[in-house]
Amino acid sequence: MTKKPELLVTAGSLEQLQKYMQAGADAVLVGEQKYGMRLPGDMTLAHIREAVQRGKEAGVKIYVAVNNIMDNQVLHELPAYLTALQEAGVDAIVYGDPSVLMTVREAAPQLPLHWNAEMTSTNYKTATYWAKRGAKRVVLARELNMDQVLEMKEQLPNMEVEVQVHGMTNIYHSKRNLVKSYMSHQNVRNHDAVEVHGEDLTIDRGLFLIEQERQEEKYPIYEDINGTHIMSSDDICMLENIHELLEGRIDSLKIECLLKSDRYNETIIRSYRLAIDAYTADPENYEFQPEWLEAVQEVQDPERELSYGFFYKEQVY
Amino acid sequence: MLTSEKPKLKGKRNRLDKPELLAPAGNLEKLKFAIHYGADAVYIGGQKYGLRSNADNFSFEEMREGVEFAKKYGAKVFVATNIYAHNEDIEGIEEYLRNLYDAGISAIIAADPAIIETAQRVVPGLEVHVSTQQSIMNWQTVKYWKEEGAPRVVLARETSLEEIYEMKQHVDIEIEAFIHGAMCSSYSGRCVLSNHFTDRDSNRGGCCQSCRWKYDLFEDGRADLDELISEKEAGQDSVLEQFKVGITQLPLFQKEDNPFSMGSKDLCMIEHLPDLIEVGVDSFKIEGRMKSIHYVATVVNVYRQVIDSYMADPDNYVLKPEWIEEINKAANRPLNTGFFYDTPDHEDHIYEPEEKAAPYDFAGLVMDYDAETGIATIQQRNHFKPGQIVEFFGPNGTFFKQTIEEIWDESGAPLDAARHPLQRVRIKVQEPVQYFDMMRKKNGK
Numbered sequence: 132m133t134k135k136p137e138l139l140v141t142a143g144s145l146e147q148l149q150k151y152m153q154a155g156a157d158a159v160l161v162g163e164q165k166y167g168m169r170l171p172g173d174m175t176l177a178h179i180r181e182a183v184q185r186g187k188e189a190g191v192k193i194y195v196a197v198n199n200i201m202d203n204q205v206l207h208e209l210p211a212y213l214t215a216l217q218e219a220g221v222d223a224i225v226y227g228d229p230s231v232l233m234t235v236r237e238a239a240p241q242l243p244l245h246w247n248a249e250m251t252s253t254n255y256k257t258a259t260y261w262a263k264r265g266a267k268r269v270v271l272a273r274e275l276n277m278d279q280v281l282e283m284k285e286q287l288p289n290m291e292v293e294v295q296v297h298g299m300t301n302i303y304h305s306k307r308n309l310v311k312s313y314m315s316h317q318n319v320r321n322h323d324a325v326e327v328h329g330e331d332l333t334i335d336r337g338l339f340l341i342e343q344e345r346q347e348e349k350y351p352i353y354e355d356i357n358g359t360h361i362m363s364s365d366d367i368c369m370l371e372n373i374h375e376l377l378e379g380r381i382d383s384l385k386i387e388c389l390l391k392s393d394r395y396n397e398t399i400i401r402s403y404r405l406a407i408d409a410y411t412a413d414p415e416n417y418e419f420q421p422e423w424l425e426a427v428q429e430v431q432d433p434e435r436e437l438s439y440g441f442f443y444k445e446q447v448y
Numbered sequence: 449m450l451t452s453e454k455p456k457l458k459g460k461r462n463r464l465d466k467p468e469l470l471a472p473a474g475n476l477e478k479l480k481f482a483i484h485y486g487a488d489a490v491y492i493g494g495q496k497y498g499l500r501s502n503a504d505n506f507s508f509e510e511m512r513e514g515v516e517f518a519k520k521y522g523a524k525v526f527v528a529t530n531i532y533a534h535n536e537d538i539e540g541i542e543e544y545l546r547n548l549y550d551a552g553i554s555a556i557i558a559a560d561p562a563i564i565e566t567a568q569r570v571v572p573g574l575e576v577h578v579s580t581q582q583s584i585m586n587w588q589t590v591k592y593w594k595e596e597g598a599p600r601v602v603l604a605r606e607t608s609l610e611e612i613y614e615m616k617q618h619v620d621i622e623i624e625a626f627i628h629g630a631m632c633s634s635y636s637g638r639c640v641l642s643n644h645f646t647d648r649d650s651n652r653g654g655c656c657q658s659c660r661w662k663y664d665l666f667e668d669g670r671a672d673l674d675e676l677i678s679e680k681e682a683g684q685d686s687v688l689e690q691f692k693v694g695i696t697q698l699p700l701f702q703k704e705d706n707p708f709s710m711g712s713k714d715l716c717m718i719e720h721l722p723d724l725i726e727v728g729v730d731s732f733k734i735e736g737r738m739k740s741i742h743y744v745a746t747v748v749n750v751y752r753q754v755i756d757s758y759m760a761d762p763d764n765y766v767l768k769p770e771w772i773e774e775i776n777k778a779a780n781r782p783l784n785t786g787f788f789y790d791t792p793d794h795e796d797h798i799y800e801p802e803e804k805a806a807p808y809d810f811a812g813l814v815m816d817y818d819a820e821t822g823i824a825t826i827q828q829r830n831h832f833k834p835g836q837i838v839e840f841f842g843p844n845g846t847f848f849k850q851t852i853e854e855i856w857d858e859s860g861a862p863l864d865a866a867r868h869p870l871q872r873v874r875i876k877v878q879e880p881v882q883y884f885d886m887m888r889k890k891n892g893k
Contacts, residue, residue: 200585201585201586202586202611203585203586203587203614203615205586206587209588228583228586229588229589230586230588232592233589250532250639250640250651251581251637253532253533253534254537254538254560254562256562256565257532260562260565261561274640275534279534282535302640302641302643303638303639303641304635304638305633305634305710307633307712309710309797311794312792312796312797313799316706316799319794337667338666338700340663340664343662343664343707344661361641363644364644434696441643446649446654447648447649447654448501448648
C-alpha cells in the first residue's frame with residue numbers, strides 16, 4: 132500500500148467538524164477571522180480545544196488558520212493566542228505573514244507550521260525558503276497548473292505539499308469595505324443618508340457580482356473584519372483526475388467548504404474519500420467510478436460550473 | 449485631516465538629510481526626464497521578472513546608459529523584479545541579477561523570497577528592497593525583513609500614518625511609501641481577477657485591470673443554501689426560469705444607478721507631505737511606469753518643490769495652490785489620500801464613467817534657446833499651431849503661459865502648424881527657457 136495522502140477540509144463549527152470527520156476527512160482546518168482568513172465560521176479557543184479533543188479521539192488532525200495579513204493592533208494578542216494553540220495541542224498552524232513566524236519563535240516554538248500565502252505560493256524555491264525557516268508544509272497557489280504542482284512535489288521531497296482539489300477559491304481580497312462603499316454611493320445619489328444601516332454584508336447574505344460582459348458567471352462577494360472578499364464563479368472539482376495528484380505523491384488534498392451547505396460538503400467529502408481509498412488500496416488497478424462524480428453533480432448548484440480550475444490551463448502574462 | 453488638527457507624529461528617518469523622491473521610468477527617455485525634473489532615484493523594469501510585461505522595458509545596455517545619466521545628477525536606478533516567480537522562472541535569476549549589478553543598478557525591488565534570497569547570496573552589493581507586493585502591514589513583519597538583511601521595505605498601501613509611526617518606533621529600517629498614483633484596490637498580489645477573466649497571470653505582469661470593469665451587485669434569493677433544487681427540477685424550464693429571475697438573482701441596484709466597481713481613485717499626498725516627512729518615511733514613491741513623460745515630469749517637479757521647500761524651513765512652510773493646480777494638469781483620475789488617515793469609503797472609489805485623458809499633454813520639448821532673439825528650438829511632441837495657448841515649465845522654476853505666434857522650420861520657412869512627430873521647429877518665447885523645459889497644451893484645443 133502506498134502512503135495515504137490526507138483529505139483536508141475546512142469547518143466553521145464543532146457541528147461541522149463532527150459531520151465532516153464522519154464523512155471521511157483526515158484533517159480539519161479551523162480558526163477565527165481575527166487571525167485567520169476566509170473561514171466557514173469562527174471557532175473560539177474553547178471550541179478549538181474541544182476540536183483537538185475530538186480530533187484526537189477520531190485520529191483526525193486539527194490545523195488552525197493564522198494566515199491573515201496582520202496589522203500592528205493584533206500583534207499584541209498574537210503571542211497569547213499562539214501559546215494557547217500550542218498548549219491545546221493543535222497539529223499545525225497555517226501562516227502567511229512573517230509576523231506569525233516571528234511570534235511563533237518567541238511564544239510557541241513547538242507549533243508545526245504550514246506556509247500558505249494564497250495566490251503567492253507559486254514556486255519550489257520560495258517553499259524551500261520557508262522550509263528553512265521552519266515550515267513543514269507548503270500550501271500551493273490555486274493558479275498553478277498540473278505540471279507545476281507535480282514539479283513542486285518532485286523538488287520538495289522533504290516538505291509536505293498541499294493543494295486544493297475542490298470548491299471555490301478567493302480571487303480578490305481588499306482591505307476596503309467595497310460593498311458598503313457602493314451602497315453608500317447609491318444612498319448619496321438618491322439623496323438618502325450616507326450611512327448604510329441594517330444591511331447584512333456578511334458571508335451569510337448571499338451577495339454576488341456579475342461582470343457586465345459575463346452574464347453567466349456569478350462571483351460571490353462578502354465583507355468581514357478583514358475587508359472584502361470576492362470568490363470564484365466556478366468550483367474546482369478534481370475528483371475524476373485525483374489519481375494524477377495521488378501518483379504525484381501530493382501530501383494533502385483540500386476541500387474548501389466555504390459558502391457551501393453541510394449536506395453539500397458531506398457529499399463531496401464522501402466521494403473523495405472513496406476515490407482516495409480505492410486508489411491507495413490498489414493503485415495499479417485503480418478505476419474511477421462515475422457514481423462518485425454523479426453524487427457531486429447531484430448537489431452542485433447548477434449555476435456554478437464544476438471546473439478543473441487552472442490545472443489544465445495555460446496562462447499568459 | 450490630521451495635517452492641521454493634530455500635532456505631527458515624529459518618527460526617525462534613516463535618510464537624515466532629506467527623504468528620497470523615487471519616480472517611475474518606463475523607458476530611457478522617461479528616466480532622463482524623471483531625473484532631470486528632480487527624482488533622487490528612479491525605478492525601472494528589465495526584460496524579465498517585472499510586473500509590467502507590457503511596458504517597453506529596459507535592456508541591460510539601456511540600463512547602463514540610464515545609470516550613467518543618473519550619476520551626473522547623483523541619482524540612483526532601481527529595478528523592479530517584483531513578480532511572484534513560477535518554477536520555470538527560477539532558472540536564470542542568478543544571471544539576470546548579476547547583469548543588473550554589472551549595469552550599475554543600485555537596488556532591486558523584490559517580493560518573492562526566491563528572488564530576495566538569491567540576490568543576497570549572488571550579488572551582495574545589490575540592495576534588496578522588499579516590494580509592496582509582500583503586503584507589509586505591521587512592525588513585526590518589518591522587523592522580520594530587517595533581520596533577513598533588507599535595508600528597506602516598501603509598505604503595503606493599506607498602512608496608515610499611525611502604523612508607520614509604530615513601525616519606525618520598533619525597527620531601524622528605511623521605509624518607502626507610495627505617495628502618488630494609481631492603486632490596486634486589493635492588497636497588492638492578492639488579486640487574480642485577471643487570471644480568472646482572461647487567463648492572464650496578474651502576479652507575473654499580466655494584470656488587465658479587471659477591478660475597473662463594471663459589475664452588477666445581486667443577492668441570492670434562496671432562503672437557505674440547504675434547499676438546493678435537484679438536478680431533475682433544474683432540468684424543467686419553468687422551474688429554471690422562475691429560479692433565475694425571481695428567486696436567485698435579486699438586483700441590489702436601480703436601473704439608473706451606477707454599476708458596482710472596485711476601482712479606486714488615485715493616491716495624491718501633495719497636501720500632506722509634511723506628515724509623511726515627520727513620521728520618518730525615507731522614500732516617497734510615485735507610481736506609474738506606464739505613464740507619459742508629461743505625467744512623470746509634472747508630478748516629480750511638484751513633489752521636488754514641496755520636499756525642498758519644507759526641508760529648507762519646516763516652520764514657515766506653506767502649501768502653494770499652484771502645486772495642486774500643476775498636479776491636476778497631469779491627473780487622469782480623481783485623487784484621494786488612500787489609507788493614510790482612514791479606510792477609504794464611497795468617496796474614494798470611482799463609480800461614474802472614467803475620464804481617460806489628463807487635461808493637458810506634452811506638446812514640445814525645448815532643445816535650445818537663443819537669448820538674443822528670444823527664439824527657442826522646440827522638438828514637436830504633439831500637434832500645435834499658431835494662436836494656441838501653451839505653457840512652458842521646467843525644473844528650474846520656468847513657468848509661463850503664452851500664445852504661439854509664428855512657427856518656423858529649421859531653415860526659417862513659416863509653418864501653419866507643427867504636425868510632424870519629433871520635427872524641430874522654432875518659435876518666439878516670452879521668457880527665457882532652457883534645454884529640457886517642456887511645453888504643454890490643453891487637450892482638445
